[in-house]
Amino acid sequence: MTDLPVLAKYPFLKESKNYVKENEISIDELLNDSIYERARLIGIERLDNAFNKRDVGNRALATDYDCIMELLSYPIARMITVCIGDIYFKRSYALSEAVHSYNYLINESTSNLIKISDEFKFNIKYDKNNKKFLIYFTDYLKNAPTRYSQWKMINRVMENGYISLSSKDFTRIIQEALRSRINNELDTRKCSKIINESFKSDIIRLSKLIEKHRKKIEIEPMGSLDENKLPPCMKEILKSIQSGENVPHMGRFAMVAFLNSLKLNTSEILQLFSTAPDFEEEKSRYQVEHISGKTSSTSYTSPGCDKMRSYGICPTEKMDELCKRYRHPLTYYKVKWRNK
Numbered sequence: 001m002t003d004l005p006v007l008a009k010y011p012f013l014k015e016s017k018n019y020v021k022e023n024e025i026s027i028d029e030l031l032n033d034s035i036y037e038r039a040r041l042i043g044i045e046r047l048d049n050a051f052n053k054r055d056v057g058n059r060a061l062a063t064d065y066d067c068i069m070e071l072l073s074y075p076i077a078r079m080i081t082v083c084i085g086d087i088y089f090k091r092s093y094a095l096s097e098a099v100h101s102y103n104y105l106i107n108e109s110t111s112n113l114i115k116i117s118d119e120f121k122f123n124i125k126y127d128k129n130n131k132k133f134l135i136y137f138t139d140y141l142k143n144a145p146t147r148y149s150q151w152k153m154i155n156r157v158m159e160n161g162y163i164s165l166s167s168k169d170f171t172r173i174i175q176e177a178l179r180s181r182i183n184n185e186l187d188t189r190k191c192s193k194i195i196n197e198s199f200k201s202d203i204i205r206l207s208k209l210i211e212k213h214r215k216k217i218e219i220e221p222m223g224s225l226d227e228n229k230l231p232p233c234m235k236e237i238l239k240s241i242q243s244g245e246n247v248p249h250m251g252r253f254a255m256v257a258f259l260n261s262l263k264l265n266t267s268e269i270l271q272l273f274s275t276a277p278d279f280e281e282e283k284s285r286y287q288v289e290h291i292s293g294k295t296s297s298t299s300y301t302s303p304g305c306d307k308m309r310s311y312g313i314c315p316t317e318k319m320d321e322l323c324k325r326y327r328h329p330l331t332y333y334k335v336k337w338r339n340k
Contacts, residue, residue: 004067009104011074012097012178013119019071030072031198038069043076044202050077050096051089051209055103078182080199083191086210088243090186098179105171113170120177124170125162133170134162143177146249225262229336231329232318233308234258241276250303250311253291254329258302260292261330304328 007016030036042059049057056077061067074097081093105113110126113133117124120143123136137153140163144151157164165173196203230238237251252273259269269288273279286295293299305327308314326332 004064004071005061008061008067008070010101010116011071012101012181013116016071016074020075025072027192027194030076031194036069036072039072040076040199042069042073043080044199046073046077046096047080047093047202047206050093051206051213054092054096054099056093056096056100058100058103078186078189079192079195080203080206082186082189083196083199083203084206084210085191086207088214089206089210091183091243091245094179094182094186097182098175101178102171102175105174106168108171110167113167113174117170117174120174120181122173122177127164130164131167133165133167135165135170135173137161137163140173143173143180145172145176152249225259225264225268226337229333231332232320232323233305233314234329234333236315236318237313238272241273248311248313251313252287253300254302254308254311254313256288256291257300258329258333260288260299261301262333266292266294302329 007013007019010016025036030039045059046056049055059066059070061070077093081090084090105116108116110131114124114126122139122143124139125134126132127134137158140156141153146152153163227235234255237247237255240247241252241255256269259272266285266288269292270281270284273284273288274281289295291300303311305314305323308329309316322332322335326335
């Protein structure tokens with residue numbers, strides 16, 4: 001697992017970091033030496049692709065030089081992302097790196113998948129007879145994208161604490177674990193002055209693109225919806241979704257049910273969700289239509305305030321007087337309309 005193509009494809013591995021350390025490549029050399037100019041250009045390319053394509057992009061890895069430049073472009077892209085400092089862009093970039101790795105991982109052998117998963121210290125086994133991965137339920141709950149119904153525990157087979165997964169689903173678990181790791185690392189890093197100066201023009205350019213995108217996705221009244229009258233809980237959920245936060249399933253459910261009760265149609269609801277970095281239209285449409293009763297026998301109503309608190313999606317510190325007076329988000333919204 002230490003050959004250069006592998007390190008280039010999976011720059012998040014410890015072996016990849018060790019390669020850079022062992023070759024004693026300094027930050028000053030990486031930023032100024034002409035031999036690393038291609039790595040710097042690829043680093044910027046990763047970010048442009050993350051913004052436009054939700055994948056940092058593929059490049060030829062035909063030679064050792066190709067692989068080294070690809071490997072070194074990864075820390076450059078991360079450092080620039082930290083200096084840009086926008087939470088939405090951080091989440092978009094982390095997802096793009098994770099998706100990029102997933103597209104490689106999906107074609108890996110079972111043995112290589114297991115080796116790469118060691119990076120995340122999963123408690124796993126491999127069932128050779130059924131060709132299934134077995135992951136301990138705590139690791140599953142921590143990393144599975146449970147915002148989608150097919151990943152909920154109730155829809156999975158568990159035996160002796162282990163959940164059975166296909167190779168494809170196990171690869172998706174690795175993607176989520178990587179996305180979460182990059183998110184956490186980006187959030188805890190501080191912008192380096194030398195990075196800020198070296199990539200000043202690109203940081204300004206990308207920041208302007210992000211700001212333009214933000215203005216484009218600002219919530220506008222649609223039909224009967226007025227964002228200014230949303231209760232604090234719904235404002236927070238929507239803000240988190242559009243910032244790329246991993247909103248729990250109940251948060252998304254509550255938002256969709258709330259919007260459906262206000263008579264927004266599927267397309268209007270999807271429009272609000274579409275700006276999230278992890279938006280997948282087909283899956284989101286299925287969930288919206290199921291909650292709204294178009295493909296199920298029940299049209300769900302948004303949970304009341306007590307349930308919102310029990311689910312941990314009520315921002316109690318942001319409650320206003322109207323919140324304290326009424327016990328349901330819909331009542332809050334309707335009272336604001338009447339007051340108007």
